[in-house]
Amino acid sequence: MPLKLNSKSADFEKSFTALLNQKRDEDRNVDAVAADILADVRARGDAALLDYTRKFDRLDLEDASKLRVTDAEIKEAVASCDQTTLEAxxxxxxxxxxxxxRQLPADQMYQDDAGVSLGYRWTAIENIGLYVPGGRATYPSSVLMNAIPAKVAGASRLVMVVPMPDGDINPMVLAAADLCGVDEIYRIGGAQAVAALAYGTETIAPVDKIVGPGNAYVASAKKQVFGTVGIDMIAGPSEILVVADNLNDPAWIAADLLSQAEHDPVAQSVLITDDEAFGAAVEAAIESHLASLGRAEIARASWQDYGAVITVKEMAEAPKLVDRIAPEHLELCVEDPEGLAAEIRHAGAIFLGRYSPEAIGDYIAGPNHVLPTSRTARFSSGLSTLDFVKRTSLMKLDAASLQKIGPAAIALAESEGLGAHALSVSIRLN
Amino acid sequence: MPLKLNSKSADFEKSFTALLNQKRDEDRNVDAVAADILADVRARGDAALLDYTRKFDRLDLEDASKLRVTDAEIKEAVASCDQTTLEAxxxxxxxxxxxxxRQLPADQMYQDDAGVSLGYRWTAIENIGLYVPGGRATYPSSVLMNAIPAKVAGASRLVMVVPMPDGDINPMVLAAADLCGVDEIYRIGGAQAVAALAYGTETIAPVDKIVGPGNAYVASAKKQVFGTVGIDMIAGPSEILVVADNLNDPAWIAADLLSQAEHDPVAQSVLITDDEAFGAAVEAAIESHLASLGRAEIARASWQDYGAVITVKEMAEAPKLVDRIAPEHLELCVEDPEGLAAEIRHAGAIFLGRYSPEAIGDYIAGPNHVLPTSRTARFSSGLSTLDFVKRTSLMKLDAASLQKIGPAAIALAESEGLGAHALSVSIRLN
Structure with missing residues (x-):
């Protein structure tokens, strides 16, 4: 049974806080294991990669030359794909x-009143590593969402790693990589793949930044190599929050909640409505949909364990609750979605109105589907072109402008006891 | 003796690679200690803060009410500051x-050919924690560089932590906090302060993001709480790379190299020049400056242990070497600095021309002095207003636009085996 909360109840605040603090991550201690794998790949390179791939993926590659997926394999995979799906x-x-x-940032250079030229310029991060999960969560759409912004930013080398348990790979994943212009693909996964991307091996040249989702070992490994390379955010289980009035078709809203629930037994789907009867109708529609869904078992587990229906007295209560949840995905299925959105501060993506189901954003709308989970929308953003560029500050003074602003720098340097800082300015003044 | 490299030498590549791989970080195993402190503060809150502050800072605070620096203390500190320095x-x-x-990003909303409304909007991260080191590295300028972008971005609450070993604090640090509108100041430091900011205690409400430099324990703690809160980059020892021709005054360049060296015995100052004799003159000028500098001991240690003078045949060789170093600070003291800068891709900040010493950027020019160290300019940027905002994607379809792009989403959802995703779109199509 999903949780039922009503803002009129005396214990609402307590129940809502419990919902917020609910732990959905698996709490395994994976850091030590990931650290060992990282150190081993760093020390033994390709040999360690081959060992771990044999052990974890049950894939016995003869030698390091077999790590890389060949052009012929990619061609074959593309040829095997359904044409309609490829077109999509x-x-x-x-x-x-x-x-x-449209997210590509602009350079800036200006001269201020003191005659100081100031600005910055953006350049691409050159070598990007793209982690693609194997097995159940191997999604071609994720390849697009991670690879395209890197290419748009101007990355010169895009390296994809994807584990192939028992040698299996979804051909659409290779087709997606081919479509995006991925330069190299290696059949490795787990912490060992992260190590190869961060430190390099005899076969794989290291990258500058690693992006893409993975399991707990991948997440831990990424966190540990942060600093040696850049990483994207650490993604937790996915979630959706739907705010819906009773003018919606309950069956539509039910489908939206299930589209998140079917990802993972620890995914979370929450409905906020101002009509308790509508909430009950959505619950009934969920049961009805579940009868015919392929992934009903996963979706049912997620909905029963982590689903919630929150009834509020009026929609005006919603924004504060939304901000406390800081959802990854937020659907506003109401008459004035823009008006409601303007009251909300923390959300990864907002789907406005009754015809904008989250699945459209997962695949086709255009914005990135890699979004901040687990309340991290309070301080982070979805993946974007900005994650694949870096900024260099620029400044230029001449003798006259240094004369104007130099003395203040000298005063501050002296107050901090940094004599050479002060000297480097004063020596240039007459 | 600083390293001497010459690009004409047969062993240049080997020596240059060794310079790049030189380890300047202290290699202590601090993670376990930091993890224990984090867990303890999370469990015991204020009581743990008081214990660690007594232990590490030799500061015995009676009770938790003494953690916060009072308005009266701040007023007193400001009154005790030198007026000229305060004006600076x-x-x-x-x-x-x-x-x-000028770094505040613009929102965007547009409608595409299919009638889909797309865009994004930026909002401030609300609660910002600002770590300020105590002791030797307590710089009021760093308070400005970390606090001002947060305020510009629109943070509603700025919380500063600064350890006060033996109760001591540089009054200029409190004055700088006051000037920037910092809302709360606590006299705590180390991993315990990071824990308080990330998890909150009875006295300190948690923040959403923690920024600011610290020692190895602080860096480790920040890395460990990443995900619970946002963090800025992990800063390593500071560095400067000066590219200078022989038309510079060697004494000026020597002062610039020393301005970095005086920060820390593990700071690094490197000169690239196309005239070996000029390099020698700079070295001599360094010796001469050292005779009269207050921090000569630190600067000399840094210059002797980690300094380097690289002679190239011609300046055209410089950009490739610069990119491999990916320096935090880069001075281009040449006739056409803009031309040379255009050839360079990886640097935290570039100081153009002969009148732009790095110290100007440290204090007064305007760009942030928090910059990527240890070759991380390959994939990261200096601190900016963008670090204090997050972006929410927006999308809105109507029945007609969903009819246009919906079928492709259904095809992709079905190929990924996600039936509820497909259903959430198809149920809205006629």
């Missing part, structure tokens, strides 16, 4: 590229 | 604020 993938790629191109 | 601090604050205001 191309449509998605074009739309994602268009959206991310 | 205000000048710096105005210039830093002006530069960071």
């Amino acid at each position: 993938l191309k449509t998605a790629a074009v739309r994602i590229e268009d959206y991310h191109r | 601090l205000k000048t710096a604050a105005v210039r830093i604020e002006d530069y960071h205001r």
Whole structure:
């Protein structure tokens, strides 16, 4: 049974806080294991990669030359894909590229009143490593969402790693990589793949930044190599929050809640409505949908263990609750979604109105589907083109402008006891 | 003796690679200690803070009410500051604020050919924790550089922590906090302060993001709480790379190299020049400056242990070497600094021309002095207003636009085996 909360209840605050603090992550101690694997790959390179791939993926590669997926394999995979799906993938790629191109930041250079030239410029991060999970969570759409912004930013080398348990790979994943212009693909996964990308091996040159989702070992390994390379955010289980009035078709809202629940037994779907009867209708529609869904078992587990229906007295109560949840995905299925959105501060992505189901954003709308989970939308953003560029500050003074602002720098340097700082300015003044 | 490298030498590549791989970080195993402190503060709150402050800072606070620095103390500190220095601090604050205001990103919303409304909007991260080191490295300028971008971004609450070993505090640090509108100041430091900011205690409400430099324990603690809160980059020892031709006054360049060296015995100052004799003259000037510098001992240790003079045949060789070093600070003291800068891709900040010593950027120019160290300029940027905002994606479809792009989403959802995703779209199509 999903949780039922009502803002009129005396214990609402207590129940809502409990919902917020609910732990959905598996709490295994994986750091030590990941650290050992990182150190081993760093020390033994390809040999360690081959060992771990044999052990964890039950894939026996003869030698390091077999780590890389060949052009012939990629060609074969593309040829084996369903044409309609490939076309859909191309449509998605074009739309994602268009959206991310608009995120390219502009350089700036200006001269201020003191005659100081100031500004900054953006350049691409050159070598990008893209982690793609194998097994159940291997999604071609995720390849697009991670690779396209890197390409748009101007990365010169895109390296993909994807584990192939028992040698299996979804051909659409290779097709997606091919479509995005991924330069190298290696059949490795886990902490060992993160190590290869961060430190390099005889076969794999190291990258500058690693992005892409993975299991707990991958997440731990990424966190541990942070500093040697850049990483994207650490993603937790996925979640959706739907705010819906009773003018919606309950069956639509039920489908939206299930689209998140079917990802993972620890995914979370929450409904906020101002009509308790509507909430009950959505619950009934969920049961009805579950009868015919392929992934009903996963979706049911998620909905029963982590689902929630929150009834509020009026929609005006919603924004504060939304901000406390800081959801990854937020659907506003109400008459004035823009008005409601303006009251909300923390959300990874907002889907406005009754015809914007989250799945559209997962695949085709254009914005990135890699979004902050587990309340991290309070301080972080979805993946974007900005994650694949870095900024260099620029400044230029001449004798006259140094004369103007130099004395203040000297005063501050002296107050901090940094004599050479002061000297480097004073020596240039007459 | 600083290293001497010459690009004409047969062993240049080997020596240069050794310089790049030189380890300057202290290699202590601090993670376990930091983890224990984090867990203890999380469990025991204020009581643990008081214990660690007694132990590490030799500061015995009666009870938790004494953790916070009072308004009266701040007032007193400001009154005790030198007026000229305070004025310089205000000048710096105005210039830093002006530069960071220009970094405020713009929202975007547009409608594409399919009638889909797409865009994003930026909002401030609300609660910011600012770590300020105590002791030797307590710099009021760092308070400005960390606090001003947060304020410009619109943070609603700025919480500063600063250890006060033996009860001592540089009054200029409190004055700088006061100038920037810091809302709360606590006299705590180390991993325990990071824990308090991330998890909160009875006295200190938790924040959403922690920024600011600290020692190895602080860096480790920040890395460990990443995910619970946002963090800025992990800063390593500071460094400067000066590219200078023989038209410079060697004494000026020597002062610039020393301004970095005086920070820390493990700071690094490197000169690239196309004239070996000029390099020798700079070395001589360094010796001469050292005779009269207050921090000569630190600067000499850094210069002798980690300094380097690299002679190249021609300046055209410089950009490739610069990119491999990916310096935190880069001075281009040449005739055409803009031309040379255009060839360079990886640097935290570039100081253009002969009248732009790094110290100007440390204090007064306007750009942030928190910059990527240890070759991380390959994938990261200096602190900026962007570090204090987050982006929410926005999308809105109507029945007609969903009809247009919905089928591709259904095809992709079905290929990924996600039936509820497909259903949430198809149920909205006629």
